[in-house]
Amino acid sequence: MYRVRLWAVKRSRFMESLYNRFNPVILTVMRGVTKVFGKSLDRPITVVEAGVKGFLFDCKMCGDCVLSSTGMSCPMNCPKTIRNGPCGGVRDNGHCEVKPEMRCVWVAAWDGASRMKGGDAIKEVQTFVDSSKQGSSSWLNIIREDANDN
Amino acid sequence: MTTNLTPDIELVGTNPGDPLAYLPDHVSFGRFERILRAGRFAVTTEIAPPDSADPDEVLRRAEIFDGAVDAINATDGSGANCHLSSMGVCAVLTRNGYSPIIQISCRDRNRIAIQGDVLGAAAMGVCNVLCLSGDDVSVGDHPDAKPVFDLDSITLIKTIRTMRDKAQFLSGRKLDAGPSLFIGSTINPFAPPFEHRIHQLAKKIDAGAEFIQTQYCFDIEILKTFMTRAVDMGLSERAFILIGTGPLASAGSAKWLRKNIPGVHIPQPIIDRLAGAEKPKLEGRKICIELMQQIKEIPGVKGIHLMAFKQEKYAKSIIQKSGVLAGRKPWEPSDFDFTRQVPTKIALEKAVKRKTK
Numbered sequence: 001m002y003r004v005r006l007w008a009v010k011r012s013r014f015m016e017s018l019y020n021r022f023n024p025v026i027l028t029v030m031r032g033v034t035k036v037f038g039k040s041l042d043r044p045i046t047v048v049e050a051g052v053k054g055f056l057f058d059c060k061m062c063g064d065c066v067l068s069s070t071g072m073s074c075p076m077n078c079p080k081t082i083r084n085g086p087c088g089g090v091r092d093n094g095h096c097e098v099k100p101e102m103r104c105v106w107v108a109a110w111d112g113a114s115r116m117k118g119g120d121a122i123k124e125v126q127t128f129v130d131s132s133k134q135g136s137s138s139w140l141n142i143i144r145e146d147a148n149d150n
Numbered sequence: 151m152t153t154n155l156t157p158d159i160e161l162v163g164t165n166p167g168d169p170l171a172y173l174p175d176h177v178s179f180g181r182f183e184r185i186l187r188a189g190r191f192a193v194t195t196e197i198a199p200p201d202s203a204d205p206d207e208v209l210r211r212a213e214i215f216d217g218a219v220d221a222i223n224a225t226d227g228s229g230a231n232c233h234l235s236s237m238g239v240c241a242v243l244t245r246n247g248y249s250p251i252i253q254i255s256c257r258d259r260n261r262i263a264i265q266g267d268v269l270g271a272a273a274m275g276v277c278n279v280l281c282l283s284g285d286d287v288s289v290g291d292h293p294d295a296k297p298v299f300d301l302d303s304i305t306l307i308k309t310i311r312t313m314r315d316k317a318q319f320l321s322g323r324k325l326d327a328g329p330s331l332f333i334g335s336t337i338n339p340f341a342p343p344f345e346h347r348i349h350q351l352a353k354k355i356d357a358g359a360e361f362i363q364t365q366y367c368f369d370i371e372i373l374k375t376f377m378t379r380a381v382d383m384g385l386s387e388r389a390f391i392l393i394g395t396g397p398l399a400s401a402g403s404a405k406w407l408r409k410n411i412p413g414v415h416i417p418q419p420i421i422d423r424l425a426g427a428e429k430p431k432l433e434g435r436k437i438c439i440e441l442m443q444q445i446k447e448i449p450g451v452k453g454i455h456l457m458a459f460k461q462e463k464y465a466k467s468i469i470q471k472s473g474v475l476a477g478r479k480p481w482e483p484s485d486f487d488f489t490r491q492v493p494t495k496i497a498l499e500k501a502v503k504r505k506t507k
């Protein structure tokens with residue numbers, strides 16, 4: 001939801017601390033769940049993630065979540081899906097070149113990042129989005145990648 | 151004004167149709183990079199690609215800049231309108247000795263197509279590439295097209311750096327020969343979020359951009375603030391920054407530009423000046439010349455990117471009158487003799503053999 005998304009970015013500092021507190025918990029739970037149930041609960045987990053993050057951030061389930069590096073503004077809402085924005089077309093009022101009624105996702109992102117403790121993460125270059133992960137759960141992707149790395 | 155031809159012939163070679171000798175610390179074999187690294191103030195411009203398959207039309211459009219610019223940008227479906235491709239324009243230009251900058255936008259192609267085109271461009275003798283996000287399809291003449299945006303401008307820079315520096319594709323698969331391209335990107339200091347644009351410039355340079363061309367500058371004060379920060383952060387030393395500008399035809403067209411071209415910012419006093427002028431077109435060129443002269447004086451600026459949309463025929467006189475080249479005359483095809491051929495080692499060896507026979 002657009003309104004909720006703007007609200008979340010405005011409270012990026014709060015959302016960040018919430019995220020920092022809950023993310024490890026979620027990931028631990030996920031690790032436990034997948035250990036016991038394997039892949040059988042992937043679908044419901046994905047639905048839950050899509051519901052929660054969809055409500056708060058208009059999450060597009062790219063499966064490659066970078067919210068904490070983008071001021072809590074989901075870059076997949078940018079019509080050009082830019083992961084290192086903004087583009088050069090931002091309007092004078094800070095709205096999007098493509099959708100004039102929407103605040104530029106990246107104006108919001110830099111704004112949100114400036115209020116966050118770890119906001120400097122936005123200055124790092126984000127690498128290529130992995131399109132093969134589209135529609136999958138980033139929670140599950142993170143724990144499985146971690147497990148693969150170890 | 152005096153024109154000194156000789157020093158630059160040493161710098162750029164007598165026959166730009168041939169590959170230039172390797173110079174240390176240079177990444178390409180092109181003239182544009184040499185001019186910048188030699189500390190010359192550079193001027194670039196852009197060609198409006200024709201809606202035509204006629205190569206002569208490309209040459210006609212390039213010709214009007216002869217002897218006035220160091221490189222010519224070949225736009226890639228700018229404004230999301232369909233035209234002759236930037237690859238096609240570049241191929242025609244390099245065959246005729248010109249030094250084009252191929253623009254690659256992320257709108258129309260995914261990483262597979264782009265990487266193929268990067269190799270293609272380098273094989274055609276293109277030495278410079280400009281990485282852009284691209285205007286959205288909704289603003290162009292095919293709003294029903296599917297936008298791609300697989301990469302963004304920064305990941306595109308990284309892609310080409312990977313291909314050039316590591317001689318491999320993004321997949322890690324090895325290239326037999328990497329593309330020797332001088333890599334650039336764009337920045338728009340004149341659109342929000344103003345205070346963060348400088349960090350975005352830093353990101354582009356971190357990703358590997360070696361030169362930068364900006365959006366139209368009509369507001370010197372914003373530019374000065376931006377450049378002061380760029381100098382303070384050492385960014386103007388890490389990449390060559392060229393500032394975009396251009397002549398406005400009238401108050402009406404300035405307003406149109408401001409309204410319809412994303413990210414173009416024109417301050418009201420400039421529009422008032424055009425509106426009050428007896429000959430607005432002439433006034434527009436005067437404003438452009440003044441802007442160019444002011445831009446050149448700003449610390450950290452290494453060149454100007456002149457976008458003379460629909461006023462290309464005046465570009466040369468604007469550049470000459472502004473004096474930004476300080477009497478230097480960039481290479482022009484009529485000065486030299488060249489072969490209508492893509493320079494390849496094999497072709498060159500054959501030519502040498504023929505000569506020595």
Ligand code: SF4
Nearest residue numbers: 078087096097104105
């Ligand atoms: S203006 Fe902002 S949201 Fe719109 S396309 Fe550009 S970066 Fe994306």
